[in-house]
Amino acid sequence: MTGAPVPEPGSSPDTPAGAPGTSPAATLRPARPRWQETLGLLARNPTAAIASLLLIAIVLIAIFDDTLAAEGPNDIDVAERLQSPSWEHPFGTDDLGRDILSRIILGASVSLRVGFLAVGFALVVGTLIGLLAGYYGRWVDDVLMRFMDMLFAFPAVLLAIAVLAVRGPGSGNTALAIGIVYTPIFARVTRASVLGVREEVYVRASRSVGASDWRILTRHILPNAAPPIIVQTSISLAFAVLAEAALSFLGLGTQPPNPSWGLMLAEGRSYIELAWWIAFFPGMAIFLTVLCFNLLGDGLRDVLDPRQRTQMSGSGAAVAADAGGEK
Amino acid sequence: MSTALSAQGTERTPSGDVLVSARGLEVHFPVGGGGLRRKPAGVLRAVDGVDLDILRGETLGLVGESGCGKSTLGNALLRLVPPTGGTVTFDGDDVTSLDRRGLKEMRRRAGMVFQDPFASLDPRRTVAQTVAEPLEVHGLHGGRQERAARVGELLELVGLDPAVAGRYPHEFSGGQRQRVGIARALAGEPDFLVCDEAIASLDVSVQAQVLNLLRRLQRQLGLTLLFVSHDLSAVRHISDRIAVMYLGRIVEIGQAAAVGADPQMPYTQALLSAVPTPHPARERERQRIVLTGDVPSPAAVPSGCRFRTRCPYVFEPCDDVDPALQPVGAPGQLAACHLHGVVGRPVEESPAG
Numbered sequence: 192m193t194g195a196p197v198p199e200p201g202s203s204p205d206t207p208a209g210a211p212g213t214s215p216a217a218t219l220r221p222a223r224p225r226w227q228e229t230l231g232l233l234a235r236n237p238t239a240a241i242a243s244l245l246l247i248a249i250v251l252i253a254i255f256d257d258t259l260a261a262e263g264p265n266d267i268d269v270a271e272r273l274q275s276p277s278w279e280h281p282f283g284t285d286d287l288g289r290d291i292l293s294r295i296i297l298g299a300s301v302s303l304r305v306g307f308l309a310v311g312f313a314l315v316v317g318t319l320i321g322l323l324a325g326y327y328g329r330w331v332d333d334v335l336m337r338f339m340d341m342l343f344a345f346p347a348v349l350l351a352i353a354v355l356a357v358r359g360p361g362s363g364n365t366a367l368a369i370g371i372v373y374t375p376i377f378a379r380v381t382r383a384s385v386l387g388v389r390e391e392v393y394v395r396a397s398r399s400v401g402a403s404d405w406r407i408l409t410r411h412i413l414p415n416a417a418p419p420i421i422v423q424t425s426i427s428l429a430f431a432v433l434a435e436a437a438l439s440f441l442g443l444g445t446q447p448p449n450p451s452w453g454l455m456l457a458e459g460r461s462y463i464e465l466a467w468w469i470a471f472f473p474g475m476a477i478f479l480t481v482l483c484f485n486l487l488g489d490g491l492r493d494v495l496d497p498r499q500r501t502q503m504s505g506s507g508a509a510v511a512a513d514a515g516g517e518k
Numbered sequence: 519m520s521t522a523l524s525a526q527g528t529e530r531t532p533s534g535d536v537l538v539s540a541r542g543l544e545v546h547f548p549v550g551g552g553g554l555r556r557k558p559a560g561v562l563r564a565v566d567g568v569d570l571d572i573l574r575g576e577t578l579g580l581v582g583e584s585g586c587g588k589s590t591l592g593n594a595l596l597r598l599v600p601p602t603g604g605t606v607t608f609d610g611d612d613v614t615s616l617d618r619r620g621l622k623e624m625r626r627r628a629g630m631v632f633q634d635p636f637a638s639l640d641p642r643r644t645v646a647q648t649v650a651e652p653l654e655v656h657g658l659h660g661g662r663q664e665r666a667a668r669v670g671e672l673l674e675l676v677g678l679d680p681a682v683a684g685r686y687p688h689e690f691s692g693g694q695r696q697r698v699g700i701a702r703a704l705a706g707e708p709d710f711l712v713c714d715e716a717i718a719s720l721d722v723s724v725q726a727q728v729l730n731l732l733r734r735l736q737r738q739l740g741l742t743l744l745f746v747s748h749d750l751s752a753v754r755h756i757s758d759r760i761a762v763m764y765l766g767r768i769v770e771i772g773q774a775a776a777v778g779a780d781p782q783m784p785y786t787q788a789l790l791s792a793v794p795t796p797h798p799a800r801e802r803e804r805q806r807i808v809l810t811g812d813v814p815s816p817a818a819v820p821s822g823c824r825f826r827t828r829c830p831y832v833f834e835p836c837d838d839v840d841p842a843l844q845p846v847g848a849p850g851q852l853a854a855c856h857l858h859g860v861v862g863r864p865v866e867e868s869p870a871g
Contacts, residue, residue: 396639
């Protein structure tokens with residue numbers, strides 16, 4: 192217990208810095224927004240950067256599918272059936288003579304739409320449940336998390352099949368089914384993260400100036416609890432694309448003749464010895480998309496980790512902020 | 519007990535009236551008790567029957583060992599920790615029964631500076647966003663421009679360059695961060711500021727700067743300050759009055775000069791004797807009172823006088839009577855010790871026994 196140096200009470204080294212009238216307005220916006228820094232760091236991570244570029248390409252393909260597809264996905268041409276890959280049909284044709292490349296391009300929008308809708312649903316609902324459960328604790332936590340445990344205890348595919356059996360097949364219902372399956376995962380990830388952040392001193396500091404629960408949740412807890420949720424989103428997108436493929440494979444997702452990667456895989460299965468390309472190219476599309484989402488998730492995990500962040504960006508030195516007030 | 523307390527406020531005070539007042543304040547935490555039924559196994563008496571008046575415009579230093587409940591007391595006065603018993607009044611209003619709106623207004627008028635400046639600032643928000651938060655919460659200085667101007671003003675007030683407002687906390691040193699924390703606490707133009715070990719985790723050279731900053735702000739803005747610290751020299755430097763806390767109870771209170779020069783309670787004497795003097799000759803002569811044993815656990819407070827297990831002067835009534843604060847020594851000085859006459863509640867009545 193060392194005492195603080197005590198200067199003479201009479202001397203006045205502690206006069207306010209600068210005349211109060213001349214204080215320039217402070218900028219309320221950060222010099223460089225955090226998301227910009229995150230993107231910069233991500234671009235410097237080779238695997239994550241390549242994965243992001245590929246994903247952007249896949250999304251662009253899904254958006255402009257109508258222009259990009261050379262032929263209609265359901266244009267049947269029996270004379271051209273089971274053609275191996277050629278200049279005319281780069282990925283070959285299937286048993287009904289449909290162009291597989293065109294079907295994969297159109298299937299991208301179906302697969303991605305289902306993936307994004309499903310994960311979007313799980314993200315919003317799961318994060319909200321996790322936030323409330325983690326922040327309020329006690330009975331709110333008990334009720335919400337026991338409900339989530341119930342959903343979690345169900346085998347995922349069985350739960351999705353049950354939802355689709357009730358609501359009927361179709362891509363919207365497929366997304367809902369997958370979304371419900373993934374909601375408990377987001378709830379758990381969020382809750383665990385919130386439990387840690389909730390006890391931080393800055394949360395108490397915010398409460399001490401009169402901030403409401405809602406403000407504390409949205410301005411302090413959610414942003415600080417976000418990194419694991421963002422990583423989970425990226426990885427869940429991969430699983431959602433897989434799940435859509437699996438459900439379509441089982442005949443519960445996208446209905447023929449509409450193209451979906453999983454459905455094409457299922458259809459190509461019976462011709463695998465005769466025409467490998469029917470199943471191979473949809474399989475590759477699924478594989479690439481899932482791989483990219485996973486690599487992006489890994490990259491985000493590294494970039495969003497504050498310890499690695501300081502190392503990577505090389506900042507952390509104190510700035511010269513003293514206006515020369517106290518001595 | 520409260521009759522003795524009323525004497526406490528009458529002596530030298532900047533303006534004389536009471537801003538914050540606690541009566542029989544208790545904060546008990548349940549401890550242990552795992553299992554499904556979640557029944558607490560015991561009670562930790564962090565704050566155990568505190569009577570305290572903080573006068574408008576004064577700086578009250580609150581000292582005591584780690585774990586004596588001084589931080590909890592500071593938090594309980596602002597209802598950041600819910601009191602389990604007793605009352606707190608802030609400028610005449612009962613803090614423990616405020617509704618949502620009243621509590622919000624109370625939190626504008628009473629700020630808090632936290633111990634660890636590395637933990638008390640949200641790492642994802644810029645300095646400006648942190649300092650502007652009270653303005654946004656209470657709808658003060660509406661409009662982006664005015665708010666930015668006010669943030670700049672506050673940063674200058676605490677000795678920071680307003681140009682750094684857009685930076686994140688990790689770019690600042692400990693002392694600078696603590697200044698940001700002080701600026702945030704001042705944003706709502708509070709009357710009352712609790713400094714909870716506000717200089718404890720800073721470098722010694724920076725401690726003095728922040729201490730002087732607080733003293734300057736207190737004078738400049740007419741603040742009422744509760745300065746919670748275990749650092750007696752710092753407390754004597756900044757305080758008008760000093761309260762000494764031991765095991766959840768205030769055991770001595772009085773003018774800083776009186777308590778510092780002529781402590782009436784053996785615990786205060788021991789505490790003061792442990793402070794080193796920056797004068798080699800006097801330091802060599804310094805007589806230390808070394809207490810034996812450890813502080814008892816606040817989950818098992820001794821009967822009678824809670825200091826009796828370590829007191830060098832322990833005698834007959836200490837086991838049986840829980841001493842009350844009584845006027846001794848200088849005017850306005852109160853101490854809870856039987857050496858000055860046995861005053862207090864016999865143990866049989868006390869549920870604490």
